[in-house]
Amino acid sequence: MKKFNLGEFEEIVMLTVAVLYNEAYGVAIKKEIEERLTRKVSVGALQSALNRLEKKGYLNSNEGEQTQERAGRPKRYFEITAYGKMALEYTRNTRNNLWEDIPKIVLDLKFSK
Amino acid sequence: MKESLPPKIFLILFKWFCHPNLHSYIEGDLIELYQEKVEESGKLKANLKFLIDILLLFRPSIIRPISGFHHLNHYGMFKNFLKIGWRNLHKNKGYSSINIGGLSISMTVAILIGLWVWDELSFNKNHENYDRIGQVMRSGTLNGSTFTYPYLPYALGGELQNAYSEDFKHIIIASLPGEHLLTRENDKLIRKGIFLEKGGPEMFSLNMLKGTKKGLAALHSIMLSASSALSLFGDENPVGKSITLDNEIEVLVTGIFADFPHNSQLHNIEFLMPWELYLANNPWMENQGFKNNSLHIYAELKPQVSFQEASQHIKEAIFNKVQDDADMVKVHPQIHLHPMSRWHLYNEWENGKSTGGLIKFVWLFGIVGLFVLLLACINFMNLSTAFSEKRAKEVGVRKSIGSVRSQLITQFYTESFLMVLLAFIFAIFLTTFSLSWFNEWSGKQLDMPWDNLYFWLISFAFILFTGFVSGSYPAFYLSSFNPIKALKGAGTLGNRAVIPRRILVIIQFTVSITLIIGTITVFKQVQFVKDRPIGYSRDNLLMVRMTTEDFYLKYDVLENELMNSGAVKVVSRSLSPVSAVWSSNGGFEWRGMDPAWQQEDFATLSVTSTYGKTVGWQFLDGRDFSRDLASDSIGFVINESAAKIMGFEYPVGEVVKWNYTDKRYNIIGVIKDMIMGSPYSTPMPTIFYQGGSLNWINIRINPEIKTQTGLSKIESVFNKVLPNVPFKYQFANQNYAVKFIAEERIGNLSGVFTLLAIFISCLGLLGLVSFVAEQRSKEVGIRKILGASTIKLWKMLSLDFIILVLISCLIAIPIAYYLMNGWLQSYEYRISISWWIFILSSLGAMLVTLITVSFQTLKSALMNPVKSLRSD
Numbered sequence: 001m002k003k004f005n006l007g008e009f010e011e012i013v014m015l016t017v018a019v020l021y022n023e024a025y026g027v028a029i030k031k032e033i034e035e036r037l038t039r040k041v042s043v044g045a046l047q048s049a050l051n052r053l054e055k056k057g058y059l060n061s062n063e064g065e066q067t068q069e070r071a072g073r074p075k076r077y078f079e080i081t082a083y084g085k086m087a088l089e090y091t092r093n094t095r096n097n098l099w100e101d102i103p104k105i106v107l108d109l110k111f112s113k
Numbered sequence: 114m115k116e117s118l119p120p121k122i123f124l125i126l127f128k129w130f131c132h133p134n135l136h137s138y139i140e141g142d143l144i145e146l147y148q149e150k151v152e153e154s155g156k157l158k159a160n161l162k163f164l165i166d167i168l169l170l171f172r173p174s175i176i177r178p179i180s181g182f183h184h185l186n187h188y189g190m191f192k193n194f195l196k197i198g199w200r201n202l203h204k205n206k207g208y209s210s211i212n213i214g215g216l217s218i219s220m221t222v223a224i225l226i227g228l229w230v231w232d233e234l235s236f237n238k239n240h241e242n243y244d245r246i247g248q249v250m251r252s253g254t255l256n257g258s259t260f261t262y263p264y265l266p267y268a269l270g271g272e273l274q275n276a277y278s279e280d281f282k283h284i285i286i287a288s289l290p291g292e293h294l295l296t297r298e299n300d301k302l303i304r305k306g307i308f309l310e311k312g313g314p315e316m317f318s319l320n321m322l323k324g325t326k327k328g329l330a331a332l333h334s335i336m337l338s339a340s341s342a343l344s345l346f347g348d349e350n351p352v353g354k355s356i357t358l359d360n361e362i363e364v365l366v367t368g369i370f371a372d373f374p375h376n377s378q379l380h381n382i383e384f385l386m387p388w389e390l391y392l393a394n395n396p397w398m399e400n401q402g403f404k405n406n407s408l409h410i411y412a413e414l415k416p417q418v419s420f421q422e423a424s425q426h427i428k429e430a431i432f433n434k435v436q437d438d439a440d441m442v443k444v445h446p447q448i449h450l451h452p453m454s455r456w457h458l459y460n461e462w463e464n465g466k467s468t469g470g471l472i473k474f475v476w477l478f479g480i481v482g483l484f485v486l487l488l489a490c491i492n493f494m495n496l497s498t499a500f501s502e503k504r505a506k507e508v509g510v511r512k513s514i515g516s517v518r519s520q521l522i523t524q525f526y527t528e529s530f531l532m533v534l535l536a537f538i539f540a541i542f543l544t545t546f547s548l549s550w551f552n553e554w555s556g557k558q559l560d561m562p563w564d565n566l567y568f569w570l571i572s573f574a575f576i577l578f579t580g581f582v583s584g585s586y587p588a589f590y591l592s593s594f595n596p597i598k599a600l601k602g603a604g605t606l607g608n609r610a611v612i613p614r615r616i617l618v619i620i621q622f623t624v625s626i627t628l629i630i631g632t633i634t635v636f637k638q639v640q641f642v643k644d645r646p647i648g649y650s651r652d653n654l655l656m657v658r659m660t661t662e663d664f665y666l667k668y669d670v671l672e673n674e675l676m677n678s679g680a681v682k683v684v685s686r687s688l689s690p691v692s693a694v695w696s697s698n699g700g701f702e703w704r705g706m707d708p709a710w711q712q713e714d715f716a717t718l719s720v721t722s723t724y725g726k727t728v729g730w731q732f733l734d735g736r737d738f739s740r741d742l743a744s745d746s747i748g749f750v751i752n753e754s755a756a757k758i759m760g761f762e763y764p765v766g767e768v769v770k771w772n773y774t775d776k777r778y779n780i781i782g783v784i785k786d787m788i789m790g791s792p793y794s795t796p797m798p799t800i801f802y803q804g805g806s807l808n809w810i811n812i813r814i815n816p817e818i819k820t821q822t823g824l825s826k827i828e829s830v831f832n833k834v835l836p837n838v839p840f841k842y843q844f845a846n847q848n849y850a851v852k853f854i855a856e857e858r859i860g861n862l863s864g865v866f867t868l869l870a871i872f873i874s875c876l877g878l879l880g881l882v883s884f885v886a887e888q889r890s891k892e893v894g895i896r897k898i899l900g901a902s903t904i905k906l907w908k909m910l911s912l913d914f915i916i917l918v919l920i921s922c923l924i925a926i927p928i929a930y931y932l933m934n935g936w937l938q939s940y941e942y943r944i945s946i947s948w949w950i951f952i953l954s955s956l957g958a959m960l961v962t963l964i965t966v967s968f969q970t971l972k973s974a975l976m977n978p979v980k981s982l983r984s985d
């Protein structure tokens with residue numbers, strides 16, 4: 001079983017890319033994350049995470065249209081690869097398994113507090 | 114819509130560091146965000162935000178790679194070459210280890226020799242005024258031959274200082290080095306030191322640890338070396354404390370200097386004292402004028418004066434002052450300066466000219482080192498090419514895929530550099546481990562110069578040189594293969610390639626055989642001289658120097674006690690130990706003396722009447738001194754050589770007049786020559802007499818008891834009678850053995866070189882034989898199929914090499930004869946080279962050849978013919 005290695009921020013980026021589907025380029029991803037998670041995301045952090053994920057083979061990118069407000073610079077759209085999907089599923093499964101195995105009493109205690 | 118763009122400078126900065134593949138996308142994102150920000154909160158804030166974003170983008174995954182994004186060098190190719198080279202080393206383990214081993218051993222030798230030569234050349238360089246200090250030498254003519262000595266008369270010092278001072282910054286008179294007893298409370302030390310004038314410490318630029326260089330100004334002062342100060346004072350500060358010299362004089366320690374380094378002429382000099390103190394102790398010196406030669410003079414030139422000019426000026430300084438002495442005029446003493454840079458390496462003189470000295474060994478070893486290295490390089494090349502025939506196919510494949518020739522050349526160079534580098538690393542290890550042995554052989558104290566820049570530079574040049582020399586042939590030869598021929602397997606050479614290898618083997622074996630003959634001759638010569646009859650019995654003979662006044666005062670008590678102890682057979686005293694001639698004199702006249710005879714010195718040795726019995730001399734004629742006959746105080750015992758010079762047929766009873774004492778002496782006995790000086794020269798004519806000064810006690814230990822017991826008994830007597838003097842003795846047989854150290858060292862070194870030369874020659878031979886065997890493997894296969902026996906094949910393959918070695922023998926024998934004959938000429942007492950040495954050496958070389966060759970020839974003769982014939 002190959003081990004998938006996803007960091008917390010990487011996972012969020014991947015999920016966001018999935019959520020945005022055909023519209024996932026730098027600024028859009030950034031805004032989406034900032035909105036949903038109410039946290040600041042720097043361009044640098046985001047771009048290096050995207051690069052890393054592409055190098056690992058979880059993401060794919062292609063060049064998009066050039067627009068006026070970008071002073072003629074092209075957009076770079078991202079999409080999740082099949083391998084990336086496997087990685088996401090793997091992470092999700094491990095989380096789920098862990099959640100399921102927590103004895104009820106622990107959660108009850110937590111909630112009762 | 115109004116275009117608002119971020120400042121250009123930020124964009125340029127971003128473009129500069131950003132990876133080109135990502136640049137346009139990220140920049141697009143940034144600009145998009147910037148424009149939103151401008152609308153939202155104004156230009157200034159947007160600019161600031163933009164800058165922060167750019168700075169935050171400065172992270173590894175976004176920065177452009179340093180090398181650019183495609184490779185502009187051949188790094189990958191070199192990586193491949195190294196990998197292939199490494200695999201090749203692994204594949205032919207035997208060949209690689211022989212090749213690298215041979216090279217690293219030769220490199221080790223070259224490094225060791227290099228260190229040795231460096232050490233020799235750096236002698237005395239620790240003195241700051243190294244290039245301006247000189248020693249005054251005196252030469253003169255006696256009976257047609259010219260002598261040159263550093264021993265000078267007392268009056269010369271003052272004369273130079275007064276009349277010739279314009280060329281010199283310092284003119285320093287110094288005593289000959291001598292051993293003295295230093296006492297502090299209960300600590301006693303016997304150390305070698307010199308007395309010199311007060312400018313001496315400054316001239317020799319002493320490295321002062323405590324005190325100043327002006328420490329010799331007061332009469333009763335002493336400057337100690339760090340090590341002698343340590344053994345006398347321990348951790349205390351010795352400056353200002355007093356010690357006793359020879360149990361007589363109190364002197365004050367005024368300074369401590371760092372020990373002179375091993376490669377300094379002043380090494381072993383442990384203390385310095387004022388010359389004036391020496392004069393005060395030896396007042397007779399001042400009356401000697403220009404006669405008695407018993408001191409040294411050192412001088413430092415002024416900066417603009419050359420040694421030649423200064424020597425020219427002082428040349429006749431003695432001669433001009435001795436015009437009224439007919440003998441001196443005849444000798445015509447002349448003086449000159451011997452520069453410090455030449456003290457160590459050029460200390461031999463002939464006819465007043467410096468004829469070299471140790472420098473010849475520097476050259477000799479230097480040449481040997483270079484030669485060893487060169488031969489190793491050629492061997493390395495040879496073995497490489499012999500084995501690289503196997504790689505012809507690789508070359509073919511590479512070429513047909515598209516390798517350019519220059520790439521193949523680079524490949525073979527890379528491989529040879531890889532091997533040379535490995536060999537060098539091994540060599541460094543070997544050198545480090547063998548350095549202590551080498552130091553023992555050569556009598557040096559060498560260290561690995563890890564922190565010496567020159568060493569690494571030279572090593573680097575050395576690797577470069579060896580790599581290029583040894584890699585060139587395979588690189589150019591192998592890369593020239595025609596790919597079609599190489600792949601078809603027809604890439605073999607004719608006889609043309611074998612001839613240089615044969616010549617090489619002949620050269621190597623010539624050197625080896627010459628060295629074998631040389632080594633045997635040296636050992637024979639040393640053994641011959643060791644077995645020489647020495648005219649006295651040196652076993653159980655103990656000598657003690659009378660260092661202090663106590664010895665003279667209490668001698669009678671000492672002798673009585675010694676005789677009563679039972680450990681001693683007989684005791685006597687003499688001027689000098691039996692292993693050296695310290696005093697020689699002229700001024701003898703005898704009946705029938707040739708008037709034209711220019712006085713040549715006789716060794717003169719003042720002894721007591723029991724001296725003969727103590728050393729065990731052997732009479733040819735006449736009798737020994739007798740204690741009971743008063744007339745023996747004007748008796749001479751002379752040796753055979755002296756009798757020969759005097760020309761008497763029956764010397765006993767003849768009368769000799771000695772001008773020095775102005776007395777007539779009777780010759781009462783003639784003894785066999787005793788070897789007192791160098792065992793390699795003819796003995797000096799010697800006269801033994803009674804009544805001169807006596808400095809040494811000679812003790813013959815009772816032969817009936819063990820030497821060790823005898824020694825400890827004698828020691829207890831000495832400690833009882835002379836409690837203030839440490840008991841220090843010499844054994845005659847040990848002193849005698851010391852005289853062979855230089856020759857034994859040469860013998861050992863040449864032995865090592867011989868082994869090495871044989872080893873290297875065998876490598877060369879192995880290279881040749883494997884090359885030939887490789888070439889003839891098919892022939893051997895066919896012969897085997899047709900029924901040739903292993904023995905026959907072995908003979909066929911080996912015969913060629915035996916012939917080569919025979920040729921080497923024929924060349925080596927005359928060379929070795931010439932060289933060794935020349936070497937032996939420098940000894941008066943020597944062997945003649947006998948023919949069996951040549952035969953033995955040749956046979957030895959032949960045997961070694963046969964073993965080496967058989968290693969490979971048997972292998973090919975035993976090989977299954979199917980294997981060698983199958984390949985095509």
